[in-house]
Amino acid sequence: MKLTCASCPLRLESFHFIKGKRLFSICDLCRLRGLNFEDYYNYSNQVYAQVIALNYCGASKVSATTKQNITPEFCRIIEEIISEYDYASVVVKKNISRGQLNERLLAYENHEINLVNVGNFFDNLTQLGFNVESLHNLQRVDHSTRMWLYHHYHQTCQYCGRIGYSIDHINPVSRGGSNEISNLILSCNECNKLKGNMPYEWFQEFNLKTLAINQKLVINEKQINQLKSSQEALSRQLAAYSHRTRILQDDQTTIYRQRIKAQQTLLDGLNSDYQSLRNLRKNYIKSCYQIALINKKREE
Numbered sequence: 001m002k003l004t005c006a007s008c009p010l011r012l013e014s015f016h017f018i019k020g021k022r023l024f025s026i027c028d029l030c031r032l033r034g035l036n037f038e039d040y041y042n043y044s045n046q047v048y049a050q051v052i053a054l055n056y057c058g059a060s061k062v063s064a065t066t067k068q069n070i071t072p073e074f075c076r077i078i079e080e081i082i083s084e085y086d087y088a089s090v091v092v093k094k095n096i097s098r099g100q101l102n103e104r105l106l107a108y109e110n111h112e113i114n115l116v117n118v119g120n121f122f123d124n125l126t127q128l129g130f131n132v133e134s135l136h137n138l139q140r141v142d143h144s145t146r147m148w149l150y151h152h153y154h155q156t157c158q159y160c161g162r163i164g165y166s167i168d169h170i171n172p173v174s175r176g177g178s179n180e181i182s183n184l185i186l187s188c189n190e191c192n193k194l195k196g197n198m199p200y201e202w203f204q205e206f207n208l209k210t211l212a213i214n215q216k217l218v219i220n221e222k223q224i225n226q227l228k229s230s231q232e233a234l235s236r237q238l239a240a241y242s243h244r245t246r247i248l249q250d251d252q253t254t255i256y257r258q259r260i261k262a263q264q265t266l267l268d269g270l271n272s273d274y275q276s277l278r279n280l281r282k283n284y285i286k287s288c289y290q291i292a293l294i295n296k297k298r299e300e
């Protein structure tokens with residue numbers, strides 16, 4: 001769910017406003033700018049905080065604060081880079097922290113860094129002064145190849161069958177695998193990480209043994225996603241109702257909240273089943289790998 005900052009024009013994913021149990025009126029960039037969230041009023045965030053049971057941190061009524069003066073052009077580029085980062089792989093996030101990225105973005109906004117947006121995330125990161133050489137080769141699969149793979153494999157992990165957006169090298173880069181399309185397959189983040197440096201044939205073999213678990217995971221994921229979107233729809237209805245009527249608490253909002261809470265209970269249960277299945281599969285495949293390695297050593 002995207003929220004709008006009370007201080008700058010950025011529209012960002014909700015986690016840019018959340019820290020621990022607190023939901024701020026202004027975004028993480030503005031907090032880094034040294035602005036005080038208590039000076040800013042953000043009605044939507046206040047309602048949203050109530051919906052997801054976080055503490056709203058901001059002014060409780062309209063206050064006389066000025067908006068950050070960011071040109072639409074800057075705003076568009078910054079939003080684009082942040083959004084690419086939000087959905088980037090763990091490899092990127094391990095190398096570049098969100099705080100580091102925000103700092104460079106502010107420097108760019110203050111004209112301390114020059115950036116010509118060419119629409120390529122990694123080129124933009126380089127221009128922001130990050131060393132992307134150290135990032136895994138996987139990240140260098142170009143946009144059109146990536147899009148082709150998404151389309152060809154219907155955004156489905158070819159190992160477990162769940163939703164997948166990770167590009168997996170059939171023969172791992174660490175074992176000399178290339179970026180040729182014949183060496184690329186679509187997987188989910190989890191299978192991608194789990195496979196790691198394992199030879200493809202091994203992973204395929206271990207993965208086949210967890211077929212029954214994989215099928216359960218697919219069903220579980222679907223149920224969780226359905227429940228989540230239905231819960232989000234309810235949250236939006238509640239936010240819209242509160243916005244329209246300017247009422248934060250009445251019989252109607254109570255009904256909404258009860259339904260959201262009931263769904264949350266279901267969701268918690270599903271999530272915990274899902275988590276145990278994931279762990280079961282992960283541990284099984286990992287132990288298969290350990291045994292295979294030992295056997296291989298013996299043969300040598």
Ligand SMILES: [Zn+2]
Binds near residue numbers: 007008009028
């Ligand atoms: Zn902001």
Ligand SMILES: [Zn+2]
Binds near residue numbers: 161164
């Ligand atoms: Zn998978």
